Amino acid sequence: MSAVWTLARKEVRDNLRDRRSLFFALLYGPFLLPLMMLGPILYNIDRHTIDVEAPTQIAVEGGEHAPNLLQFLHQHNLDAVEAPTDYREQLMRGELPVVLVIAPAYAENVARGKPAPLIIYHASSEDESVSRRRQLRAVLEQYASQIRGLRFRSRGIDSRVFDPLAISERDQSDKPRGLLFIAYLVPFLLMFSMLMGGYYLAVDTTAGERERQSLEPLLSLPLPRYQIVLGKYCAILGFVGLAMLLPLISTFALFSLLPVDLLDLNLNFGLPTFAIAMISNISTAMLISAFMMAIAAFTRNSKEAQTHLSFAMLLPVVPFFALQFLSVPVGSFSMLVPLLSQFQIMETVVFGKDLPPHYLAVSAAGSIAAAALFLGLAVHLYHRERILA
Amino acid sequence: MIEATQLSKAFRKQGTRREWISAITDVSFQARDGEITGLLGSNGAGKSTVLRILASLLQPDSGHAVVDGYDVAEDPICVRRQIGYLAHNAGLYPRLTSRENLIYYAELCGMNSRDSERRAEELIELMGMQAFGDRRTEGFSQGQRTRVALARALIHNPRTLILDEPTNGLDVIATRGLRSLLRQLRDRGHCVLVSSHIMQEMERLSDRVAIISDGRIVASGSVADILDATACTDLEDAFVVAIGETVAAQA
Numbered sequence: 001m002s003a004v005w006t007l008a009r010k011e012v013r014d015n016l017r018d019r020r021s022l023f024f025a026l027l028y029g030p031f032l033l034p035l036m037m038l039g040p041i042l043y044n045i046d047r048h049t050i051d052v053e054a055p056t057q058i059a060v061e062g063g064e065h066a067p068n069l070l071q072f073l074h075q076h077n078l079d080a081v082e083a084p085t086d087y088r089e090q091l092m093r094g095e096l097p098v099v100l101v102i103a104p105a106y107a108e109n110v111a112r113g114k115p116a117p118l119i120i121y122h123a124s125s126e127d128e129s130v131s132r133r134r135q136l137r138a139v140l141e142q143y144a145s146q147i148r149g150l151r152f153r154s155r156g157i158d159s160r161v162f163d164p165l166a167i168s169e170r171d172q173s174d175k176p177r178g179l180l181f182i183a184y185l186v187p188f189l190l191m192f193s194m195l196m197g198g199y200y201l202a203v204d205t206t207a208g209e210r211e212r213q214s215l216e217p218l219l220s221l222p223l224p225r226y227q228i229v230l231g232k233y234c235a236i237l238g239f240v241g242l243a244m245l246l247p248l249i250s251t252f253a254l255f256s257l258l259p260v261d262l263l264d265l266n267l268n269f270g271l272p273t274f275a276i277a278m279i280s281n282i283s284t285a286m287l288i289s290a291f292m293m294a295i296a297a298f299t300r301n302s303k304e305a306q307t308h309l310s311f312a313m314l315l316p317v318v319p320f321f322a323l324q325f326l327s328v329p330v331g332s333f334s335m336l337v338p339l340l341s342q343f344q345i346m347e348t349v350v351f352g353k354d355l356p357p358h359y360l361a362v363s364a365a366g367s368i369a370a371a372a373l374f375l376g377l378a379v380h381l382y383h384r385e386r387i388l389a
Numbered sequence: 390m391i392e393a394t395q396l397s398k399a400f401r402k403q404g405t406r407r408e409w410i411s412a413i414t415d416v417s418f419q420a421r422d423g424e425i426t427g428l429l430g431s432n433g434a435g436k437s438t439v440l441r442i443l444a445s446l447l448q449p450d451s452g453h454a455v456v457d458g459y460d461v462a463e464d465p466i467c468v469r470r471q472i473g474y475l476a477h478n479a480g481l482y483p484r485l486t487s488r489e490n491l492i493y494y495a496e497l498c499g500m501n502s503r504d505s506e507r508r509a510e511e512l513i514e515l516m517g518m519q520a521f522g523d524r525r526t527e528g529f530s531q532g533q534r535t536r537v538a539l540a541r542a543l544i545h546n547p548r549t550l551i552l553d554e555p556t557n558g559l560d561v562i563a564t565r566g567l568r569s570l571l572r573q574l575r576d577r578g579h580c581v582l583v584s585s586h587i588m589q590e591m592e593r594l595s596d597r598v599a600i601i602s603d604g605r606i607v608a609s610g611s612v613a614d615i616l617d618a619t620a621c622t623d624l625e626d627a628f629v630v631a632i633g634e635t636v637a638a639q640a
Contacts, residue, residue, distance in 0.1 A: 006496040010485075017484040214480035217541065220444045222469040222496050385447050 003223050007231025011205050013236055021200040025139045028198050029193025030246030037189060037252050041182070058136065059083035062102035066110075069102070069143060076139045091123045097132040113151065134237060145387035182267065183350035186251055186274075187342045190244050190281050191316035194288045197243020198236045200307055202292035205232040207305035216388055225382045229293070237289040244285050248274055268352045280345045280360055287338050290374035291315075293308045297381040300389075319343045335359050336366035390580055391420040391443055391549060395452035398438055411604055412438040418599040418609050420582040422548070425575050427595030428584040429628060435604040436584040437477055440553050444474040444584070457548055457580075469496070470498075473542035475552040479534040483527035487518055487537045490526060491544055498545040512540040517566065531558030539567070549580040556590055568594055588625040598624070600634035 060080040061072050070080045078217040083099045090096040099121040117294040118140065122133040152159040190348040209215045218228065255269040295312060299305040319340045328334055330348060341363035348355050381387060396416040402408040413435040420426035430436045441447045443454055445465035453460055457561050459467040481490050495505035513522040516536045521529065526537060535555060542550065550571075556564050571581055571594065585591050591598055592612060599609035608615050608631040620623060621627040629635075 003497050003499070006493065010482075010493050014482060014484050086538065212480060212483070213476065213478040214482055216441075216476040216478075217474060217480045217494075217538070218475070218497075219446055220472070220474035221494065222466050222499075222545075223497060224466065342595055388441070388446060 001227065003227050004231040004234060006227060007163045008234035008238065010248050011201065011232055011235030015201050015204060015235070015239070018200065021204065021239070024200055025197035025243050026246065029189075029196040029243045031250050033193055033196070034189055034247050034251045034254060037184065038251060041185075042254065050342045051055070053077065055079055056132075057081045058132075059087060059099045060102065061087070061099065062104065062106070065102045065104055066108040066116075072143045072146075072240055073139060076142070078136065078139060087121065093121065093127070094126045095127075097126065097129040098136055100136065110147075115184065180324050180347065181320075183347045184323060184343050186248075186277055186350075187281065187346045188316050188320045189247055189251060190277065191284060191288070191342075193243045193247045194240045194281075194285055194314070195292070195309075195313050195315070198240040198289055199313075201236045201239045202289075202296040203302050203309065205235060206293065206296040207299050207302045210387070211301050219388070226379045229297075229375070229379045229382050231354070233289060233293055233378070236293055237285060240285045240289045241282075244281050245278070248278055266352060268350050273346075273349050276316055276349050276355065276360070277346060280342050280363055283364040283371070284339065284342050287371040287374070290371040290378065294374040294378040294381065296386070298380045315339065323347070330359075332362055335362040337368040338370045342367060390422050390458075391426075391454065391456050391582060393418055393439065393443065393452070393454045393552075394523060395438065395441055396449045396454060397451045398442060398447060398449055413601075413604040415477060416601065416604070416606050417452075418606055420549075420580050420597075422580045423575060423578050424596040425571055425581045425583060425594055427591035427598040428582060429586070429588065429591055429598050430584070430601035431586055431632075434601045436586075436601060437553055438604075439601065440551050440582070440584055444472060444551055445469055446474075470545070471547055472549045472551050473545070473547035475535075475538055475542045475550075475555055477553045477557075479538035481526040481529075481534055481537055481541075484525060486525050487522050487533075487540075488513065490537055491541055494541050494544045497578075498547070508544060508546075512543060516540045516570070517630075532560060532563040535559060535563070535567075539570075547579075550574065550582065552581070552583045554585055555583060556587065564590070588623075588628055592624040600628055600631045607631045607633070617628075 039249045042244075055077045056079070058073065058080055059082070060070065063080050063082065067199040067260070073080055083101075084090060084096075087099045089322060091099065101119040101121065103117040103119070106116045106118070120133060123129045143238055149159045219225070252269075252271070252274045292309060292312065295308050296305040299308055318341060320343065321342070322328070323343055328340065328344070330344045334344060341359075345355065345359060345363060350357075394417050397411070397414050399409040399411045402410050416435070416439055418426075418428075428436050428439060438447065442449050443456060443461060445461040446466045447460055453462060455461070456468045457471040459471065461468050481487075482493070491509035492502075492505045495508050496502065497615065499623060500508065502527060513519060518533075518536055518540065521574065523535055526534065529537070535558065539552070542552070552571075555567060555635070559567060571583070575581055575596075583591070583594065595612060597609070597611050598615060600607050600615070608618065608627075610618070615627050616622065616624070619627040619630040621630055
């Protein structure tokens with residue numbers, strides 16, 4: 001069996017000298033892909049979410065007409081500052097999110113019990129302006145309802161008679177529909193990275209070796225063919241394994257850099273989640289390596305292998321989309337399905353549900369069985385005389 | 390020692406299911422230890438198919454071949470331990486140096502790393518490869534590639550050598566070097582089987598020849614025997630006569 005080790009070592013060394021293999025295995029999947037996919041999403045979550053607890057300044061014109069309102073705003077973390085004179089231009093340029101204009105008639109109207117005019121200037125094309133307007137509006141509604149209550153009480157009426165219904169909502173779904181894709185993002189990234197990472201090695205060690213015509217002398221050596229297949233498989237597995245581990249680290253770092261507390265959204269992206277992602281995807285790495293090896297061994301040349309494997313790149317997309325649009329119940333049976341089970345495991349963990357330990361075992365068993373099947377197919381293909389032609 | 394007896398092999402015609410093309414039919418010949426045997430034939434005559442069967446890479450449809458006492462169909466691993474096989478193309482790993490190419494094969498043949506390195510060094514000296522021993526083989530000339538590939542075929546010190554057109558693309562000096570190397574190996578008792586379509590080459594090198602045409606052996610024996618049988622003065626004429634053409638028409 002030392003031949004297997006020799007073969008694997010040679011293939012790894014050979015491909016470490018190939019910049020393309022290296023780029024896709026160590027840079028593209030592990031770092032560029034997570035940045036490209038997660039970066040914009042995380043950035044957007046960050047931009048659309050504002051922290052209402054943090055005191056913010058708010059530009060106000062005519063603040064002297066409404067000292068009580070400003071006091072109320074201050075209690076709700078909005079500190080009034082004098083608005084600049086060219087605030088409309090600044091709003092248009094996106095330099096100011098919102099401006100509250102208090103009309104000179106405000107104080108008099110409040111005193112007489114008439115609607116007191118307030119104008120909120122905002123720019124709906126700017127993300128921050130949209131969220132600040134919503135925040136300011138909510139605080140003002142609260143202030144209005146407080147004044148309304150006081151006015152009714154002074155006339156001896158309970159203002160609640162004007163609220164005949166008390167409606168509140170309780171969402172019982174355990175996985176927020178729109179957030180499913182965030183849970184699936186990690187396994188999707190890992191699988192894609194693994195496919196990219198092993199891609200060139202799979203092509204190079206099988207179809208590439210045949211094209212260089214180095215396969216014929218290799219097969220004339222006193223080695224059983226299954227050892228040749230195993231050696232190449234181990235090399236591919238090494239690259240694929242690395243292409244799984246590295247993006248785990250980079251996505252973990254990306255998620256923990258995120259300023260928004262994801263726990264607020266009931267999402268678990270802590271170390272345990274990533275540890276389970278790693279454990280559940282070890283078998284995926286074995287499967288993906290065997291799958292790529294069999295496909296590449298089946299094809300006649302590198303070009304054909306590349307075409308076939310490009311279609312294989314779509315593989316992780318299938319469960320990624322299927323699970324978002326179809327409701328596949330999580331159970332021991334679905335755990336047997338390779339790729340699908342890894343997505344479901346992540347879903348369970350990310351949404352903070354308990355993961356029965358046997359799910360991990362069943363998922364691994366299903367994927368390893370599939371890997372063994374593909375590896376068997378590769379060995380069979382290497383026994384055919386056509387492998388030389 | 391190689392003994393081929395009535396080997397036949399057919400391949401499926403590309404793109405068809407039922408049509409078969411016969412590559413070789415009833416090929417029988419011997420290559421003895423301590424002799425250089427030339428397998429002569431024009432392009433597409435079936436030389437490579439015969440050599441691939443002897444190297445246990447292809448299974449014959451019928452007939453059998455024995456290399457150093459092992460049947461190629463029944464004991465392929467034992468056969469491969471006996472032979473050094475040089476394929477039609479060198480088939481080197483371009484991103485590895487000449488030395489790394491040699492050590493890789495040595496280790497695959499079961500040598501430990503110290504023995505592998507020593508054997509590689511020996512062969513680099515024997516083949517005069519010092520100048521490019523530690524260069525990656527990408528961009529090597531045909532002669533350099535053939536030398537590395539031949540050294541690689543010799544790596545486990547095989548008893549029997551099967552070389553598919555080893556002089557392909559070699560210049561005069563490299564060819565002379567190769568010839569003297571093969572003679573050395575013959576003198577040490579190795580069995581050397583060389584295929585070629587270059588008659589002058591074979592006439593100088595071979596002790597015995599087998600002429601293959603359209604997948605069949607049409608003549609075999611020592612060079613002198615074949616010249617006698619065909620009443621010719623050189624091997625090229627003898628070859629033309631043997632494959633059924635007339636010398637005058639071809640000349």
